[in-house]
Amino acid sequence: MATEGDSELRKRVTEPDEKPEQIVPSSEIDSDDDRLPEQSIEQRTKEIPQGTDQEPSFLHTLLSPLPPRWRNWVIRGIFTWLMIGLFCLIIYIGPLALIFTTLLVQVWCFKEIINIGYSVYRMHGLPWFRSLSWWFSITSNYFFYGESVADYFSVISSKSDIMRWLIAYHRFTSFTMYIIGFVWFVLSLKKKYYMRQFSLFAWTHVALLIVVSQSYFIIFNIFHGMIWFIVPVSMIVINDVMAYMFGFFLGKTPLIQLSPKKTWEGFIGGGISTILLGMILSYVLCQYPYFVCPMEYSEAEDALKYACDASPIFRPQEYSLPETLANFSALLGWRKTVTMYPFVFHSVALSLFSSVIGPFGGFFASGFKRAFKIKDFGDVIPGHGGMMDRFDCQYLMATFVTVYINTFISETSPQKLLQKVYMLKPEQQLQLYNMLQDSLIARGILQP
Amino acid sequence: MATEGDSELRKRVTEPDEKPEQIVPSSEIDSDDDRLPEQSIEQRTKEIPQGTDQEPSFLHTLLSPLPPRWRNWVIRGIFTWLMIGLFCLIIYIGPLALIFTTLLVQVWCFKEIINIGYSVYRMHGLPWFRSLSWWFSITSNYFFYGESVADYFSVISSKSDIMRWLIAYHRFTSFTMYIIGFVWFVLSLKKKYYMRQFSLFAWTHVALLIVVSQSYFIIFNIFHGMIWFIVPVSMIVINDVMAYMFGFFLGKTPLIQLSPKKTWEGFIGGGISTILLGMILSYVLCQYPYFVCPMEYSEAEDALKYACDASPIFRPQEYSLPETLANFSALLGWRKTVTMYPFVFHSVALSLFSSVIGPFGGFFASGFKRAFKIKDFGDVIPGHGGMMDRFDCQYLMATFVTVYINTFISETSPQKLLQKVYMLKPEQQLQLYNMLQDSLIARGILQP
Numbered sequence: 001m002a003t004e005g006d007s008e009l010r011k012r013v014t015e016p017d018e019k020p021e022q023i024v025p026s027s028e029i030d031s032d033d034d035r036l037p038e039q040s041i042e043q044r045t046k047e048i049p050q051g052t053d054q055e056p057s058f059l060h061t062l063l064s065p066l067p068p069r070w071r072n073w074v075i076r077g078i079f080t081w082l083m084i085g086l087f088c089l090i091i092y093i094g095p096l097a098l099i100f101t102t103l104l105v106q107v108w109c110f111k112e113i114i115n116i117g118y119s120v121y122r123m124h125g126l127p128w129f130r131s132l133s134w135w136f137s138i139t140s141n142y143f144f145y146g147e148s149v150a151d152y153f154s155v156i157s158s159k160s161d162i163m164r165w166l167i168a169y170h171r172f173t174s175f176t177m178y179i180i181g182f183v184w185f186v187l188s189l190k191k192k193y194y195m196r197q198f199s200l201f202a203w204t205h206v207a208l209l210i211v212v213s214q215s216y217f218i219i220f221n222i223f224h225g226m227i228w229f230i231v232p233v234s235m236i237v238i239n240d241v242m243a244y245m246f247g248f249f250l251g252k253t254p255l256i257q258l259s260p261k262k263t264w265e266g267f268i269g270g271g272i273s274t275i276l277l278g279m280i281l282s283y284v285l286c287q288y289p290y291f292v293c294p295m296e297y298s299e300a301e302d303a304l305k306y307a308c309d310a311s312p313i314f315r316p317q318e319y320s321l322p323e324t325l326a327n328f329s330a331l332l333g334w335r336k337t338v339t340m341y342p343f344v345f346h347s348v349a350l351s352l353f354s355s356v357i358g359p360f361g362g363f364f365a366s367g368f369k370r371a372f373k374i375k376d377f378g379d380v381i382p383g384h385g386g387m388m389d390r391f392d393c394q395y396l397m398a399t400f401v402t403v404y405i406n407t408f409i410s411e412t413s414p415q416k417l418l419q420k421v422y423m424l425k426p427e428q429q430l431q432l433y434n435m436l437q438d439s440l441i442a443r444g445i446l447q448p
Numbered sequence: 449m450a451t452e453g454d455s456e457l458r459k460r461v462t463e464p465d466e467k468p469e470q471i472v473p474s475s476e477i478d479s480d481d482d483r484l485p486e487q488s489i490e491q492r493t494k495e496i497p498q499g500t501d502q503e504p505s506f507l508h509t510l511l512s513p514l515p516p517r518w519r520n521w522v523i524r525g526i527f528t529w530l531m532i533g534l535f536c537l538i539i540y541i542g543p544l545a546l547i548f549t550t551l552l553v554q555v556w557c558f559k560e561i562i563n564i565g566y567s568v569y570r571m572h573g574l575p576w577f578r579s580l581s582w583w584f585s586i587t588s589n590y591f592f593y594g595e596s597v598a599d600y601f602s603v604i605s606s607k608s609d610i611m612r613w614l615i616a617y618h619r620f621t622s623f624t625m626y627i628i629g630f631v632w633f634v635l636s637l638k639k640k641y642y643m644r645q646f647s648l649f650a651w652t653h654v655a656l657l658i659v660v661s662q663s664y665f666i667i668f669n670i671f672h673g674m675i676w677f678i679v680p681v682s683m684i685v686i687n688d689v690m691a692y693m694f695g696f697f698l699g700k701t702p703l704i705q706l707s708p709k710k711t712w713e714g715f716i717g718g719g720i721s722t723i724l725l726g727m728i729l730s731y732v733l734c735q736y737p738y739f740v741c742p743m744e745y746s747e748a749e750d751a752l753k754y755a756c757d758a759s760p761i762f763r764p765q766e767y768s769l770p771e772t773l774a775n776f777s778a779l780l781g782w783r784k785t786v787t788m789y790p791f792v793f794h795s796v797a798l799s800l801f802s803s804v805i806g807p808f809g810g811f812f813a814s815g816f817k818r819a820f821k822i823k824d825f826g827d828v829i830p831g832h833g834g835m836m837d838r839f840d841c842q843y844l845m846a847t848f849v850t851v852y853i854n855t856f857i858s859e860t861s862p863q864k865l866l867q868k869v870y871m872l873k874p875e876q877q878l879q880l881y882n883m884l885q886d887s888l889i890a891r892g893i894l895q896p
Contacts, residue, residue, distance in 0.1 A: 168855070171851050171854050171855055172852075179805055179848075186808050186815065191705070257639070360631050360634050364634050367642055371645070396627070399623065403623045414877075415883075417868060421865060421880075424860065426893050429884070432862035435863075
């Protein structure tokens, strides 16, 4: 197991965010294991995905006159805008595209984490490891996505017999799938590999815990209205970009040992920008039903509905200004109140989380990369590294938003509860009806 | 990371179930890490809890004339009966005692797993590791137990303001606690320890996933009636004991490489015994409301209720015998039908799981012990080893029972749903009432 000991990188791995052009020379990396003499250290280090700084070749030619620091800045910038554009396009297509994208990103992130595990433990010739990881991934995705579908699409899904069966036996099927994986794992145990197999079993489970549960929460948020997805994701991006900008131009005071290039200037500048830009973005989005309406299936139109009576937090409300400010406002002939969407105030809570706690997701990922001596999780996005490098800060955010909605926003609606009542047998529905009637009359809410 | 390589135990670790008197000589265990010369191999191996075969001293004197194989058999037997007695006592005291015991066992198991992790990774001087593990354990227990309380005791708990607040903000509090742990972990990262810290982070999370979620499921089962706890737990014990007996007296054909002393004879004998004894036990327990009634709080008596209209699966039903058997029965002057509790048939499904899949929990634990070169998880129960050694097969079982109840048994009752309706605002309750009325009339269930 972990025998890192004093084999810490002698030469510090450079922070991928800042100088990705400098790859750690593999000869500088100490080996953990001296018992595989047939493999040179270089060979083994190469197996761990290091994230190349690949540049599309036309860009390379175009940018070659620039000094490396600027060249990377430009590439990173281009791909930042490309990603933002893609993000907007997906939002334009609609929530289902968003959910599908979430699934893709999640699978990709899982792949990156598993690849690292695979290389770190040098599992060559180990039977079944990859298949098992994917089996567990399919199982947990089936379970989590199925739960969402059962919750939100009971109307559509109860139309076909197969779907009804799948929903009725959803948990049983998922559990059976897990048990198959579990038994398979136990049967695949091989004497020489016990410890690595158990370590990778843990690795797979933690990766799934992080990746799949998060994507489940993201979908939960999208179901409550796309604004609950777009605002938090944008906040993390804004915070990332603004912290990078502030750090790049003003950064002086180091923030944390783990990410030596992160500065207090970037942290604070990023935080303030996130709150302000987050409020503006929220204010804009609040005006469109497309963004604020929860995802609902309209039986009449047999399609997703993009219109609704907006929940009160998306309806403009009058707030009276504090005393002194109100007097000052009156002096200028302005109103003593301000009209605002309550959601804009909620957005401040989200901003605070995304700029104070969000970066810890990044620090965690940094530490992880240090621990396993990798530079990036992958190289799928030029200038940015792997998918996980870009989404590391997003992960805690989705959970926060879900918990936030659950605690402060979401209320059980009579409609939703009625759906559950309809699941009862007719005589039970009647029984509930009578009990409710008695109780309402007893409490004087209903006239007998 | 895992540098087990060819350092597999040269001398096989003996199966704890069969010959626990033979401790692996620590000098036989290869070292994983040659970079800690100041510690001898013996010293380090000693740190991993090996599970002593401690015998209470009076027993030692009493049993010294016996050959070791028999001595251990007797000690194991005595403590098996002691545990069964304790188990019955706790059931006699009631479900709350059972829930409390579950919590204790779970905390103990977590402690055992964490201790092993602590020793395996030799985290001496590593800041905060133990505190962090316990913090995560408290967090997840708070979360899971709180969810149960919120679900099942909403009546009691809504009586006090503090409880109401705790329930309203339950998920938010739990998440905040988790975030504190997460940030604390990131801040505790220390350069020389990165890899071990991340490995132990994973270790803690997997341990919690296994231990806490299971205990949550166990509580869920108890809430549905103690029979859902007693029968499955007994089945595992019966299967364990009977497989051991069959193996001890008849065992010839080895079953699986991982547990060399497990035999096909034990496996099959155990399975058949479990089905038969499980049916008998179920038949007996079905007759007592104390065992079959779900846990409910009676507002009138301000106490737990132990009486109920038993669910149909606990009410005797007539089943007609198959043709040939019926004819034979008629020939003997017997009835052509048989009266049985449907639960007895359900018990066969539980038996099958506990005797076919249950042992894989044990194989998993065996493999884990091999991987980390420990004999037992601890030494808290003489003749049996640690708490985890005794409960390893129980773990999958609780999940199976929960899923089983969820899929095949539990139906939303009108009463339960009405509880949720009462959580709505009065005007919403009225709205739901009217909508339900319209729907019932439209479907001809209610006369206008």
